Amino acid sequence: MALNRYTALVVAIWCSVEVYADPCKSYMTLQDPERSTNYHPGPLDPLLCDRTLKTGWYRMIDANGTPLRMPEKCPDHFSCGTHVPVWFKGRHPTVADGVVSAEACGNVPVPDQNQKCCLFKIPIAVKNCGSFYVYNLTSTASCSVAYCTDDSQGCPVGMYSPTGKPPCQPAYPSLKTAPTLSGPEIVKNAQGVEEFRFGCNIPYTTTDKNVGFEIEWLFDHKPSPVSPMSRPQQVTGTTRVHYMKDIDMIPGKDHLNKDVSCRVKTYFLNAPNRKSPAIESNHYFAGIKTDPSKVQVNEGRKEVEVKLISTIPILCKVPNAHPDKCLADFNLDLGKDNEVVAEECSLQMKRSHWDPKTKQAAVSTKLLAVRDFVTDGTKQVSAVFKKISPIHTPLFHQYQPPSIQITSINTDTDSCKCTGDPHCTAFDRKKYFHFYEAGEYVMAKSNVRPFEVHVRTWYCNGRASCICGLSAREGNDVIVVDACHSDVNHMRVKTYVKSPYQLANGTQIKRDVAGKVIEIFFPSGTAIKVDVQSKYLDATMTVPSDDYAHTSGLCGIFNKYSGDDFTSPNGLTYSQYISVPRQFTESWRVPRGQSLFDRLPPKDPEPPKKPMYCQCNRQEKKIDCGPEKRQNNPIRRASRTIDITSSLNRGSRLRRTTTFIDTDTDGDLQYNFDYGDPNSPTLTATWPTKSGLTEAVALKMCTDAAKSSSAYTQCLATGKIDVNEIVGGCVDDMKISDGDTEFLSSVVSAFENTCQEKVLKDPNSYTKNATDGTLIMPAFVTADLCTTPCQHGRCSNGACVCNNNWVGEDCSVDATKPPQALGLTRPEACDIRKRPCRLTFLDIENIADTSKLKCRLKDLTIVNGKVNTIGGNVAYSKADFQNYAEVSCEIPESPAHKGTVASHAYHVSVTFDNNRWSNDVMFVIYDSLCQNCTEKGVCTINANSCHINGKCYSAGDHDPTDTNNVCLPAISATKWTQVSVPTQPPPKTTNSTTTPRPITTTAPKATPFPLHWAKYGGENKMRWDIWTKAETGCSCYFDQSKRDCACCELGGCQCPTSSKYHCVKCGEEFTCGTVKPSTDYGIDGWTATFTGCPCVWDTKRADCACCQNLGCPCGKTHRNQCTQCGHPAACGTKPEIFGPPLNDAIIG
Known part of the structure; x- marks a missing residue:
């Protein structure tokens, strides 16, 4: 390393000699014992470096001030306390020579012997001052390079004598190894407060007490200017460790996220000023x-x-x-x-x-x-x-x-759509394809997550098929948009949650006011839009980037390669150039009974923790968490439709929790669906059509339809929309349907949906908010876009402006005509034993949501099983606009509700202008305890009931005015049967306990019955049959002179003489002899379980009794009990079973 540095060094440096002062009188001092040629640093010792040496004259002395000079011989490598020692080349001058220019050499370890000892040279100057020398030195070019002193006659480094000459003794205690840092270690002080500390451990024997150690704590190898522990700390005696506590590191902003270490200097106590060089410990990131x-x-x-x-x-x-x-x-x-x-x-x-x-x-x-x-x-x-x-x-x-x-x-996303008859555009395709068959198909599915969309198609124009239903699944959520149950000429859409579980957080279902747009948003970011046309549905779906390269179905494989779009479930790929790829579409047909419309998929195992994602925007103090925060689909943000998730979610819960529906809005869709013939011949069509429609005329009609969009001009200007692809699909629809103009309505919604998706994907389409820098979506595909195409009007600023005599959200209602009621949405009579029957729904056409929307009710009486339509009172009630094809009307409390009659009916009609009324539709209400009625008001009396004085009674019911009169249909269904009912004393009670009535054993029993426990304050009670109160002690119905027959519970009837110790439910005497012990058959005849069902008085709670045998709940105070409907006085009469009245605490 040193070789590389110095071979590149241009040694052309010359230090000008100062002539302004005598260097013998003006100099700096070098007094580093480590510069001695006798000193060879150890592996832990720091190395000297003169790279920062200030240029000037220097005098060299030892620790005692004795003059030294630079060595004239080459020192060893790694001597003089450095890696590359620098020595004086030549002979030192005499006093008479004055200032002399000279050279110093660096001894770099190299293999070339010719360059040994002097690989590089440094120009210097030297002067003999008589008793010492001074040198004009410059800084070295790198580290570790340092000037040497010749100390061959003095004490070695680390040794000391008063004269600086032998004999010598240790100058300070010597450490064989570097100090070690320990910790952080948690300790507790005398006050019970925890603290952590680091230890600086000094590797020196504890037997020598004449030693001292100076400790400094370092942060990133430097003392801290604000930490007292960075100032020298003295350790003496036998102590060999010094601690720094956490409080010594305060403030943390100055000392945390740094390497903590310590350095130690040693000294003898009798020479505290003579300290060793500092040795640093290992370091620890704190x-x-x-x-x-x-x-x-x-x-x-x-x-x-x-x-x-x-x-x-x-x-x-x-x-x-x-x-x-x-x-x-x-x-x-x-x-x-x-x-x-x-x-x-x-x-x-x-x-x-x-x-x-x-x-x-x-x-x-x-x-x-x-x-x-x-x-x-x-x-x-x-x-x-x-x-x-x-x-x-x-x-x-x-x-x-x-x-x-x-x-x-970024990873890309894309959309797929199926519109019209239908023609589909897959994720990767720019050109649509057709399929004309009826049935159920996989529109799209993910191969890496539980996501799937199925569609149902029906024959919508006598030839081709159209989508009439869509069912979407993500996770355990299954949502259905279904019009297949209705008539193709009077299509009515029902949206419902099919899955029996609570919808996942982040799943959202929305619709427009008219009910012609349904949107489904899943937490993944998947967006599905269903546009309701007059005879069919259009479906558009956008999937998140998670599904890239992982989709299949009619929408193809989303991977930006159209060549594999027509891939079947078994991996077979069909030609992409076929416009009607029937083999491909049929490969995705769902077998009958296996679709999401017919059955639920296996439940997706719940993860240990539902993933929750948070937007962490502390700049604006916005912390927003939820599973749906993983996505930020602009289509979802741009949606201006109405959120209906809560109401649909509640309906799903009601259907799965109880047999008694406490609303009139729920009803299972059960209908026969035409699954089509997979082997039917492929549909073909030619121009002109049978009616004479030409391709040119169809093209103009479809183009004009696209141009009617309020966003047409701006969408085309973006260059992102292929209007020919959308118009072309419409032209094909016109050819197949022989000019059915119903398909023109699909053009606008398809054009606007495509434009919105393409524009919102482009970041250049957004503008920045000048205030906070947030991105603003373009208004022409969001706020200024009408949620549905305006049928007889124009779209302006996001709302339809209707032409004269047209009203409604989409200007589709003719204000000059009355509504037309097609019938009840649920075409059946309403049983007050199963529903409240206080609300009814009408299938209707030409209806608008106006301030004058209301219902008219005409009273109809049912006499001898037939409706009397003559006379009757007229009342008005509130109407609620459900969608373009459905209105609900509130129903008052009828005579059937009050119990004065067993059945009653109304003629119901609707108006939206308080002038023109729809035709009447009959709504029949009845009590199934007494009668069975059809939707036309034809009623028949039940065999197990009595119809006395215009009122209905169940078998076993007593006359409210005379307890000796009983309804016994086997004897008479039209008048009371007189019996003698003994008066039994009530059970004896002590404090809160009840002594059960002794049960006689005069009747032989085949086997003993188990003891069952009654909860909630009730006492143990052997009830060997849910309809039998006691096996004997009551008058026999067949011979009232005898009192050795069974005593029955409310609603129970005695068995004949062969089983006179047994009671069964009235009307089920054929079961006599078959015992139904509690709790195997419920708590009693009317109560199945103490808890577990929704409370009628608060449907958010599910801690009320579950009823059986058409029993009715007892209410809030006795919510763990049911009784026979119409007999609320029986509630609370059996505390030995059901305990005392309950407070409002939830039963657990």
Whole structure:
């Protein structure tokens, strides 16, 4: 190394000799014992270097002030306390010579013997001052190079004598090895406060007490100007260690994140001014570091873990502090550009994290590149940890950990759409393809994550097929948009959550006011838009960068290569140049009964922790966390539709938790779907069509439709939209359908959806906010764009301005015509035992959401099973606009609700202008306890009930005015049957316990029945049958003179003489002899379980009893009990089973 330096050195330096002063009287002094030719430094000794030597005259002396001179002979390598010793070439001058120019040589170890001892030369000057010499010296070119002194006659370095000549003795204690640094070590002081300390261990025998050590603590190998421990500390006696505590390192901002070490000088106590050269210990990094310090994240890849590692423990300066409560918060700031998110924005490092073996405490988070759906290239982001000021850890006050440099790499995203009859444009294709068959198909799926989209197609114009349904799955969420259940000429869309689980956080379902746009957003960033046309659905889907090269289905493999788009599930690739690739599309047909419409996929195992991502923008004090924060899809941000997630999510929960639906909005879609014929001949068409439509006319119609978009001119100006591809699909639709103009409505939505996706992907389309620098999306594809095409009007500033006599969100409602009611959405009579029946839905056409929207109700009576439409009161109720094809009407409490009749009906009609009313639709309400009714109001009486004096009673019910009268349908279904009911004394109670009534055993039993436990305050009770209160002690219905028959529970009826010790549910006497013990068959006849079902009075709670046998809940105070509907007085009558009344605490 030294050779390389000095061979490049131009030795043409000459020091001008000062003539202004006598150098014998004006000089500097070199007094370094290590310069002696007798001194050879050890491996731990520091080396001398004269690179910083000031040019000038120098006198050389030893430790005693005795004059020395430079050696005239070549010294050994690694002598004179340095690597390359410099010596005097030639003979020293006499006094008479005055100032003489001379040369000094450097002894560099080289293999060339000719250059031995003098590889390079340094010009110097020298003068003999009589008793000493002075030298005009310059700095050396590099390290470690130093001038030598000839001390061949004096004491060696480290030795001393008063004369500087032998005999010599040690000048100071000698250390054989360097001092060692130990720690950090946690100790507790007398007050119980923990502290850590470093130890400077001196390797010297403890038997010698005439020694002293001077200690200095260093930070990055230098003394700290603000630390008292950097000033010399004296250690004497037998002590061989010196400690620096954590409080000695305060303020931490000056001493943390530096290498801590100590250096030691030795001396004898009787000569404290004669100290050894300083020897430095090993060093230890004390502070917090990041691992890694530089990281790369990719929009198409998983998270990257980063750690904060502290090499010193977090300690609280309070007595006996809990290790989990002693902590420091490290707050992460990722900036305001939202390029990267983290699992956590605040990392807590605790005392308990400290590992004394590794001497580390570590906390971590994961960083993820935000899927922003913008082709914005590679970005540089700094993950900055803010300064901290923990209360009880003063060492970290105003300390700031190092930052992490993040490189965020963009990965592309893309969209796929299927519109019209349908024609699909795959992720990588610029040209659409067709498929004309009815059935179920995989539109797209991911091969690396649980994501899949299925579509249903039906015959929509007599020839070709169109999409009528879409079902999308991500994770455990399955969402269905279905119109296939309706008539193609009166299409009505129902959107619902099919999965039986709570939707994942970040899953969002939205729709426009008219219900003609449904949007599904998943936490991954996937966006699905369904545009509802008159006879079909258009579907557009955008997938995140995670799916790059990992998709399949009709949308193809998303990898920027169109050649493999037509790839079947078994890997077979078809030609990309076929416009109707039937073999390809049929390969993605879903077998009947296997689609997401028919069955749920296996549940995706829940990860140990649901991933949560946070936007850490501390500059603007915005910390926003959620699974959906991993994406920043501008299409989702631009959406102005209505969020309906909560209502659909609740409906899904209700369907899966109870058989009694407490709303009138739910109903399973069960219908026969035409799955089509995979072997049907391929559809063909030619120009002109049968009706005479030419290609030129169709092209003009489709082009004009595209031009009707408010964004047409601006979208074309971007150069990103191929309008010919969109118009071409419309022209093909017109050819196949023989000019069906219904397909023109698809052109505008397809054009605007494509334009929005392409424009929002381009970072150059955005403008910067002058105030905060945030990016603003272009208005012509966001705020100024109408959510649906305006049918009879124009789009202005994001809203439709309708032509005269047209109203509605999209100007599609003819204001000169009344609404047309097509029927009930749920075409069935409403049973008050299953639903509240206080709301009904009408399928309707030509309806608008106006301030005058309301319902009209005409009372209809049902007499002898038939509807009487003559007369009746008229009332008005609130109407709610559901969508373009559905309106709901509130229903008042009917006579059937009040129990005065078993069935009742209304004629329901609707208006949106308070002038023109729709046609009437019948809505029938009935009590299934007594009757069964059809939607047309034809009712029949149930065999197990009585219809007495216009009211309905279940078998076993007593006359409210005479308990001796009982409904016994087997004897009479139209009048009371008189029986004698004995009066039984109530059970005896002591405090809160109940003594059960003794059960006689006059009836033989085949086997003993187990003892069942009653919870919630009830006492143990042997109930060998849920309908039997006692096996004997009551009058027999067949012979009232006898009192040895079973006593029955409410709703139970005695069995005949062969099983007279047994009761069964009234109307099920055929089960006599078959015992139903609790709790195998429920708690009692009406209560299946004490808890586990939603409460009717608060559907957010699920700690109420589950009913059986069409029982009704008892309400809030006795929510763990059910009873026979219509008999609320029975609630709370069996405390020995159900316990005392309950307070509002949740049952656990």
